[in-house]
Amino acid sequence: MNKTTFSFELFPPKTEKAAENLWAALPDLVSLNPKFMTVTYGAGGTTKEGTSETINQIMGKYKIPVGSHLTFINSTKSDLRSYIDDLWNKNVRHIVALRGDMSKVLNWPLDQDSEYFQYTSDFVEGIKTWYPEMEISVGAYPEKHPDAPSMEADITALKDKCDAGATRAITQLFFENKDYYYFIEKCEKAGINTPIVPGLLPIHDFKGMCNFAKRCHARIPVHLYERFEPFVDKPEDAQKLAIQILMEQAEDLTKHGVEHIHFYTLNKSDITKNVVKTLFS
Ligand SMILES: Cc1cc2nc3c(=O)[nH]c(=O)nc-3n(C[C@H](O)[C@H](O)[C@H](O)COP(=O)(O)OP(=O)(O)OC[C@H]3O[C@@H](n4cnc5c(N)ncnc54)[C@H](O)[C@@H]3O)c2cc1C
Secondary structure: OOOOEEEEEEOOOOOHHHHHHHHHHHHHHHHOOOOEEEEOOOHHHOOHHHHHHHHHHHHHHOOOOEEEEEEOOOOOHHHHHHHHHHHHHOOOOEEEEEOOOOOOOOOOOOOOOOOOOOOHHHHHHHHHHHOOOOEEEEEEOOOOOOOOOOHHHHHHHHHHHHHOOOOEEEEOOOOOHHHHHHHHHHHHHOOOOOOEEOEEOOOOOHHHHHHHHHHOOOOOOHHHHHHHHHHOOOHHHHHHHHHHHHHHHHHHHHHOOOOEEEEEOOOOOHHHHHHHHHHHO
8 A cells, every 4th residue: 555645735715605615525535534634824814714713613523633824924923923822722733834925015035023023934933932842834845936036045945944843844836746856856955854745736627727826936837738728628528637647746756755745625625536545545
């Protein structure tokens, strides 16, 4: 049996229909026995209640650890602390600690201000001081974070986050495994020993995925356009292809010794379930 473990990212639903979709997908996702799940957080706290509520509901219904994403820009240290206190009191023991995308009113790098964290490594250090036992995941960028002047500078920033106490890094979505392998090699050379978990996106809707990937600055390889092109108006065939593509990517990663994969489920179970069941059970 394949020993690779896996985890799922979810987002807090904003409408009743979206909530129905999430709750319809959860039994399938939970039955696959993921190591953990995480719930995203709107930068600046826009989904604060939604994130916390979604986590509570999932942990109330299923015996599965769920972590909260949390972005620090636009939030004071004291606001972050009270959100984390609340999570801790509700038995949440995992935070995905992030800066968040820059808003139009802020410039990068952020000004120093003792009420706010400046870098994600400071945020990780802060959480570790408040809750030494908190598990912390951080973001990593195999194609470089768009704000970073170079890959080297970005890897230095990742090392700072790992040295500050991150349990693992989870990558931004990517479609070419060779980018991930190259990135891992560079991180190892830079002295990063923290696990860097690949984050994979199932392609539920090719056009929607293209928009999403562009927003994340993730490169879409030409072969994906070519492979999906014949199935523009054939959703069932497009889904079969999406399963095949995710399977190829995940299988290749496991063959290269990857021990854990994080799936960006977008609150849907169909494609992820197919791949996880085939490869990991
Ligand atoms: C797994 C994952 C989950 C995510 N979930 C969410 C979510 O729920 N909500 C949301 O709003 N966004 C989310 N994002 C997006 C994320 O907030 C953005 O990509 C954001 O722009 C960067 O956040 P970060 O903490 O990953 O990057 P950081 O590590 O903070 O890096 C951001 C930039 O700052 C630079 N930098 C960092 N430290 C230093 C330093 N000490 N000196 C100089 N430069 C430095 C880096 O090189 C990089 O260019 C997620 C991203 C990932 C990979």
